[in-house]
Amino acid sequence: MAAPRACKETTLGFVERTENWRLSRQFFPSKVGGKPAWLSMTDIPTSEKLNCRKCGAVCVFLMQVYCPITEQGTCFHRTLFIFCCRDPTCHKHSDNAAFVVFRSQLPRENEFYDYEPPDEDVPLGEGKDCNSSGGDVTDDSLCAVCGCFGGKKCAKCHMKSYCCREHQLIDWKAGHRKECGSTGSIANGCKQILFPEFELVTESEDYHHEDMDDGGKEESHVQDDTGDKSEINVAELEKMALSESKEDRQFAKFKKRTDHEPDQVIRYQLGGQPLLISCENQPQQQDIPPCSSCGSERHFEFQVMPQLLIHLDVDSLEASIDWGTLLIYTCAKSCDGASAYLPEFLWKQDIVPESNK
Ligand SMILES: [Zn+2]
Ligand SMILES: [Zn+2]
Ligand SMILES: [Zn+2]
Ligand SMILES: [Zn+2]
Incomplete structure (x- = not known):
């Protein structure tokens, strides 16, 4: 996504169905659901780094936004990732414990991707091994269920990788018990845990000053x-x-x-102001912790709108995953840290329930 500069205009994101291949990491996608399309292939977050701070389960991929900072060489490629817990009971009012955010960035010249951008209209050929373009990790060693770092292999076939026992069990029940040891893959434990997959397409917000509040x-x-x-x-x-x-x-x-633009699912404005949904629980500067890597202050970068919930199939009569808006704050220097995936900060703002007023 081209980040708007000096004019501080807002870029809006919308979900759209697309062919799967367009969402693979070689195309630097912005996307919702499915597995993460990692940017750097080193330091891919392990299940421990993705733990829900409420229940301890592995948070699954919610969305990623490709947002390079063109005037900063180390951020020629830059992607923000959001993960969240699938257990609705972990999603408490104005509490960010069920979310994890990471930032990853790369210079134009790097060990994983070509210097020239890929041809956007050509799927990567079957013959071309796009999984082994350098780095410590290949796509095969990612968890077969959720796509994060898969440190454990199936003890029987040594073919499939998993991030944790829970995900191995999900895959086993979904059919790996039948296919284990044979070639070909029918098991699809992912379906039970991943959010529906969409491309995130963006456009500038067309909003005139006379319409302002x-x-x-x-x-x-x-x-x-x-x-x-x-x-x-x-x-x-x-x-x-x-x-x-x-x-x-x-x-x-x-x-x-x-x-x-009622269908907008994100609003992006690097260093800008979020559109708050409520006057309650507004983040103050002291609520936003400084970058855990370099100590710089964090600034607002984008927000996730409640509209996204409609596309996630999370509605149920009982408790469901819910938010008013999710505000993402990132290191104002977009620093290079010790890891290729640096934690960033999320603020969850909800509408105050009638009963609490
Ligand atoms: Zn949880
Ligand atoms: Zn997993
Ligand atoms: Zn197996
Ligand atoms: Zn920093």
Whole structure:
């Protein structure tokens, strides 16, 4: 995704069905669901690094956004990855414990990809071994179920890799018990655990200033009113009314801004301001921890919208995975750390339930 620069305009992302091959890592995709299309093939996160901080299970791939920083040589390729726990009960109100975020970046000249970009219209040929283009890890050594680092092999056939016992069990039940030892692959444990797969396509937000929220106008109106010498302090009154309906106002603002493009699933604006869904639980600067690698402050980079939930097949009558909006903050220097996958920060903002008001 081309990151917008000086003008700070917002780029919107939408989900679209596409051929599977377009979403493989050689095409540097932005995508939702399926397995992660890793950027760097070293230091691929292990199950321990993907543990849900509520239940300890391995978080599965939610989405990735390809967002190079063109003026920074080390970020010629750059992708942000979000993982989340599949257990709905781990998704608590305004709590990020069921999410894990990583940033990976590479210079143009690197050991994994050609200097020239791939031909976007040609699938990689069957003959071309795209799995062994350098690096410590090949796609075969990734977990057959979730696609993260597969440190354990099936003890019987030594063919399939898994990140943890749970995922091996899922695959075994899904059919590996029948195919184990034979060639060909029918087992598909992935289906039970991965989110539906989509490409993320982007476009600039077409939003005009005259459509902007009317906050400015209203304030000047209040100023005028305090000028007349009536006994009721209008400004005071307005302030009270405002605090009562503050929640609804922030939500109304959110809705107004998104109604133009109701299908948007992400909003990207590097170093910009997120569109908050509620006036409650807004992140303050001190809530955003500095980069754990270089200590620089983190800035806002993009947010995931509630619209994405519609495409994830997570709705059930009981508890389901849910969020108001997910705000992603990344190292303002986009530093190169000791690992090829550096943790970044996610803030989960929800709409306050009626019962808590
Ligand atoms: Zn969990
Ligand atoms: Zn796995
Ligand atoms: Zn086996
Ligand atoms: Zn950093």
